Amino acid sequence: MPAKKLVILGLLGTQLDRGVGPRRWEMWRPTVSLCQQEELLVDRLELLHDRKATSLGGTVAEDIAGVSPETEVRRHEVEFRDAWDFEEVYGALADFARSYPFQPEREDYLVHITTGTHVAQICLFLLAESRHIPARLIQTSPPDDRERGSPGRYAIIDLDLSRYDRIAARFAEEQREARTFLKSGIATRNPAFNRMIEEIEQVAVASREPILLMGPTGAGKSSLARRVFELKKQRHQLSGPFVEVNCATLRGDTATSTLFGHVRGSFTGAQRDRTGLLRLADGGLLFLDEIGELGADEQAMLLRALEEKRFLPVGADREVESDFQLIAGTNRGLLEAVRIGKFREDLLARINLWTFQLPGLAQRSEDIEPNLDHELESAGKRAGRRISMAKDVRAAFLKFARSPEARWSANFRDLNAAVTRMATLAPGGRITRAVLDAEIQRLLGGWSAPAPVDSDDALLNAVLGAEAAAKLDLFDRAQLACVLRVCRSSPTISDAGRRLFSVSREKRKVTNDADRLRKYLDRFDLTWSKATAHSRGGL
Known part of the structure; x- marks a missing residue:
C-alpha cells in the first residue's frame, strides 16, 4: 500500500518561533526546524495560534515554504483568554480535535509539544494519550555549539503522566x-x-x-x-x-x-x-x-x-x-x-x-434486573408511553427469570421479545400479573418446543448419515436421539450435560458434565459442533 502521509500538529511559539529580518535564520525556531530535518519528511503542518499571532504565523509559514516546498502549512485560529487556565486550554484544544477530520488509516500524526505554554503541552499530551488525537508526540531541541547552523534535533517520545492525580482521574x-x-x-x-x-x-x-x-x-x-x-x-x-x-x-x-x-x-x-x-x-x-x-x-x-x-x-x-x-x-x-x-x-x-x-443471560443472573429496566425503557420509547410493572409483578418476573425453568436459550433476544410482548399487551402501559403469567407460559412453551426434525430416524440420519444410523441397535438409536435433542436445544455443552446428568451428578464428588457428554458423543464419532450443526442457523 502507498506510504502514509506525515502530518504534524503544533502550537506556534510566540517567543521561540519569533524572528524578523535575515538574522532570523541564525536563530533556532522549533516550528521551522521541524521541516528542516532531513529524515523527517513532513507532508502537512497544522499550525495553531491565536489571532494576535496571525502575522508571526504568516512569516513562519512563508519560511517553511522556502525550506520545505513539499510541506503544506494549514493555519488554525485557536483562542485562549488565559493560556495558563488548564480547563480553558484543554477545552479549546479538545474542540479542535473533535472537529478535525483525522484519517489514521491514510496518515500518520505527530503532536509537537515543544512550543506553547506548559499547560498547552500537557493538554496536547492528554488528548494524544486518550486517543482524541490519534498521534504520537514529537519534541525538538536546539543545536549545540558544535552544530551551529543546523536545525537541531528531534525525538519521537512517550511520556508517562498517569501518576498525576488530576490527570489519572x-x-x-x-x-x-x-x-x-x-x-x-x-x-x-x-x-x-x-x-x-x-x-x-x-x-x-x-x-x-x-x-x-x-x-x-x-x-x-x-x-x-x-x-x-x-x-x-x-x-x-x-x-x-x-x-x-x-x-x-x-x-x-x-x-x-x-x-x-x-x-x-x-x-x-x-x-x-x-x-x-x-x-x-x-x-x-x-x-x-x-x-x-x-x-x-x-x-x-x-x-x-x-x-x-x-x-x-x-x-x-x-x-x-x-x-x-x-x-x-x-x-x-x-x-x-x-x-x-x-x-x-x-x-x-x-x-x-x-x-x-460473552456469557449467556442465564450465566449473568445479576444482570437480568438492569437489562429488564433497559428493555422496559426501550419499549416505552417505541410505544411513546411509559411502560411499568407493579412491585409484586416485577418480583415475580425476576424470580422466574433467575430460576432453573428459565432457559433463555436465545439469551437477550428472548428477554427483548418477552418485554416487547408484555408492553404491547399491558393495559394503560402497566404490565399486570395476568400479562406476566401468560408470557411465562409462552416462554416455557417455546423453550420446550420439539426440534424441527420430528422422528428419531430423521434426526439420526441428518446427524450421522443414513448408512451409519442404520448400523445402530434400537437401544442406542433411542438413547442417542434423546441426547441429540437435548444438545440441539441447549446453548452450550455444559448446559446440555447438566440437563442430561441432573440426577447422577448429585452422587459424584467431582462433576464434569461437559466431559461426560463429550465422551458419550465420541462413542458415535460425534463432536458437539456436529451434534448441533443442524439446529443452529441465524446469528
Whole structure:
C-alpha cells in the first residue's frame, strides 16, 4: 500500500518561533526546524495560534515554504483568554480535535509539544494519550555549539503522566464513560462481565488488530461489535463505515463475490461490477458474524486480506486494497472446527489475538434486573408511553427469570421479545400479573418446543448419515436421539450435560458434565459442533 502521509500538529511559539529580518535564520525556531530535518519528511503542518499571532504565523509559514516546498502549512485560529487556565486550554484544544477530520488509516500524526505554554503541552499530551488525537508526540531541541547552523534535533517520545492525580482521574472518567457506552448504558453487575468489558475498552482504544467475540446466539456479539466501532469512531481511529454480514447466510458461488466483489462478466449473471463488503469496509470496521461458516476459499482469501491488506476480486486481474479492522463472531468452538478440518488453523491464529467469551443471560443472573429496566425503557420509547410493572409483578418476573425453568436459550433476544410482548399487551402501559403469567407460559412453551426434525430416524440420519444410523441397535438409536435433542436445544455443552446428568451428578464428588457428554458423543464419532450443526442457523 502507498506510504502514509506525515502530518504534524503544533502550537506556534510566540517567543521561540519569533524572528524578523535575515538574522532570523541564525536563530533556532522549533516550528521551522521541524521541516528542516532531513529524515523527517513532513507532508502537512497544522499550525495553531491565536489571532494576535496571525502575522508571526504568516512569516513562519512563508519560511517553511522556502525550506520545505513539499510541506503544506494549514493555519488554525485557536483562542485562549488565559493560556495558563488548564480547563480553558484543554477545552479549546479538545474542540479542535473533535472537529478535525483525522484519517489514521491514510496518515500518520505527530503532536509537537515543544512550543506553547506548559499547560498547552500537557493538554496536547492528554488528548494524544486518550486517543482524541490519534498521534504520537514529537519534541525538538536546539543545536549545540558544535552544530551551529543546523536545525537541531528531534525525538519521537512517550511520556508517562498517569501518576498525576488530576490527570489519572480524567483518564479514569473517560474510561468509565467508554465502558458504559460499550454496555449500552446498562449498569451491569456481573463481575466477570464487567472485567471483560474493561479489557475490551482498553483493546478497542489501543489496537487495530482483529477481535474474536465468542458466545451463544443472542448474547450480544453484534451489538457489542457496533459499539466498539462507534467508540473508535469517536476517537478518530476509524473513518470508514461499519459493515456487518452473517457468514451463515453466504452460500455457494455468491459467498466469494459478496465478500470480495467481482468484475462484470466474471460469471453467469455478473452484469455489473460489484464492490464487495471488504472494500466497502475500507477505513472502517468489518464484523463477520458466524465466521466459522465461511468456506475454505473464503477463509484463504480473508487471511491474505488481513495480512497484506489486498485481495483479488472474482474475475479480476488486478488486486484491490482495503485497510479495515476485523471483529469476528462465532457461537461454535473454532478449535474443534480446526481439528476436524472445517476451519483454517492459520486464520484462527490470526484472529485469535484478542478473544472474548460473552456469557449467556442465564450465566449473568445479576444482570437480568438492569437489562429488564433497559428493555422496559426501550419499549416505552417505541410505544411513546411509559411502560411499568407493579412491585409484586416485577418480583415475580425476576424470580422466574433467575430460576432453573428459565432457559433463555436465545439469551437477550428472548428477554427483548418477552418485554416487547408484555408492553404491547399491558393495559394503560402497566404490565399486570395476568400479562406476566401468560408470557411465562409462552416462554416455557417455546423453550420446550420439539426440534424441527420430528422422528428419531430423521434426526439420526441428518446427524450421522443414513448408512451409519442404520448400523445402530434400537437401544442406542433411542438413547442417542434423546441426547441429540437435548444438545440441539441447549446453548452450550455444559448446559446440555447438566440437563442430561441432573440426577447422577448429585452422587459424584467431582462433576464434569461437559466431559461426560463429550465422551458419550465420541462413542458415535460425534463432536458437539456436529451434534448441533443442524439446529443452529441465524446469528
